Amino acid sequence: MRKSPLSLGLAAVACLFAVPAFAGQSPIDPADTAFMTFSTALVLLMTLPGLALFYAGMVRKKNILATMAQSLAATAIVSLLWFVLAYSLAFRGDGALIGDASAALLRGIGLNTVSPWAKTIPEMLFSAYQMTFAVITCALVGGATADRLKFSAFALFCVVWLFIVYVPSAHWVWGGGFLAQWGVIDFAGGTVVHINAGVAGLVAALMVGARTGYRKENLSPFDLSMAFVGLGLLWVGWFGFNGGSAEGAGSRAVYAIVATHLAACAGALVWSGIEWVHNGRPSVLGLISGAVAGLGTITPASGYVLPWQGAVIGVLAGGTCYWSSTALKAKLGYDDSLDVFGVHGVGGVLGTLMAGVFATASVSASSGQAGISGLLEGNPHQLLVQAEGVVVTILWCVIGTAVSLKIVDLLVGLRVAPDDERLGLDLALHGEALHQ
Numbered sequence: 001m002r003k004s005p006l007s008l009g010l011a012a013v014a015c016l017f018a019v020p021a022f023a024g025q026s027p028i029d030p031a032d033t034a035f036m037t038f039s040t041a042l043v044l045l046m047t048l049p050g051l052a053l054f055y056a057g058m059v060r061k062k063n064i065l066a067t068m069a070q071s072l073a074a075t076a077i078v079s080l081l082w083f084v085l086a087y088s089l090a091f092r093g094d095g096a097l098i099g100d101a102s103a104a105l106l107r108g109i110g111l112n113t114v115s116p117w118a119k120t121i122p123e124m125l126f127s128a129y130q131m132t133f134a135v136i137t138c139a140l141v142g143g144a145t146a147d148r149l150k151f152s153a154f155a156l157f158c159v160v161w162l163f164i165v166y167v168p169s170a171h172w173v174w175g176g177g178f179l180a181q182w183g184v185i186d187f188a189g190g191t192v193v194h195i196n197a198g199v200a201g202l203v204a205a206l207m208v209g210a211r212t213g214y215r216k217e218n219l220s221p222f223d224l225s226m227a228f229v230g231l232g233l234l235w236v237g238w239f240g241f242n243g244g245s246a247e248g249a250g251s252r253a254v255y256a257i258v259a260t261h262l263a264a265c266a267g268a269l270v271w272s273g274i275e276w277v278h279n280g281r282p283s284v285l286g287l288i289s290g291a292v293a294g295l296g297t298i299t300p301a302s303g304y305v306l307p308w309q310g311a312v313i314g315v316l317a318g319g320t321c322y323w324s325s326t327a328l329k330a331k332l333g334y335d336d337s338l339d340v341f342g343v344h345g346v347g348g349v350l351g352t353l354m355a356g357v358f359a360t361a362s363v364s365a366s367s368g369q370a371g372i373s374g375l376l377e378g379n380p381h382q383l384l385v386q387a388e389g390v391v392v393t394i395l396w397c398v399i400g401t402a403v404s405l406k407i408v409d410l411l412v413g414l415r416v417a418p419d420d421e422r423l424g425l426d427l428a429l430h431g432e433a434l435h436q
Helices: 007-016 030-056 059-090 123-145 151-174 180-184 191-206 224-246 252-281 284-298 307-332 340-358 379-410 418-423 425-430
Strands: none
Touching: 030 059, 030 123, 030 224, 059 123, 059 151, 059 425, 123 191, 123 252, 123 340, 151 180, 151 191, 151 379, 151 425, 180 379, 191 284, 191 340, 191 379, 224 252, 224 284, 252 284, 252 307, 284 307, 284 340, 307 340, 340 379, 418 425
């Protein structure tokens, strides 16, 4: 068929402006992208419904829906703010203290754009994956003030605390900030997630005050079966949390997953075993608390240690977090409702330090780059650097959390009225009740 001069001319013009599709032009790896997409879904599953069920199962019946609502609110608020500005401040720019706004509203992130922190997956996916970490960190804090914090206060806290505490910490450790430049290693969130959540929870518990009837009334969990199901979802989701922090499918991700699983198993057995000796029987609450302690404590070390070392860290986590959630808590007298500090704060500190002890170079080594060794491989300096990272994170979190809560208190107040607390937050704040 003969083409007209006009069609030939248009075809020639189109060729001038066409973008050639060269083989291998995109650095994006399909296998890594698939793995990280699945990992992103797993980490989101940790908050909804994992943490929501876990926390709700450990409060009284009259506060179950209000506790679940906090997890959903954190997910919605933090997700939107993450894509508006928080991601850019955390992972764009080369400032020592904070990033820049170059990717605000996801500006400039195209189909083939990659981040220097994850070079084989789309940057949009990397951003979404990191978003799920920010979501669960904010949601974790709410467990310390369960049964008495206003919903409006929690929602506003998520907004303020995200930018004052979480975003700077994420940039310092994972976005090329000064702690990364010092050499601090944190594979999946010992500092950024667990220390921040635990310390913020302790500060919040102290500033909000103890629950009405604390140490006087029965404040036992209403339905530990919910907490048990929540633990199962958290445990499986943690494979995406720690395994996905390898930023791709490979042996390092597998090592992190196996170390994570063994740490959870060891933590559950040790916590429960100590409880069995002390109280004459093992409780379901002790089993699930020990598992979470193991999961949280292995997190910063998971991509730097051998699997058997993960089990050792789990043993240490079970004993240490049991002590901090029972003896230490009783001695100091604070009311951390769901032991956010005792499990996540103390576990985060322990795990970050243990990364400096057990780090094995062969696990983190890659082509053209030597791995990181810890104390046991003759590098005591790594443990010192880890301790410095812990101290900086704690200090900033204490200051930032106190400032955040003060702002929230001035704007909407922190605590519900005494009558509302007695009635229950489900009815008082949401006008609903479980099994009406």
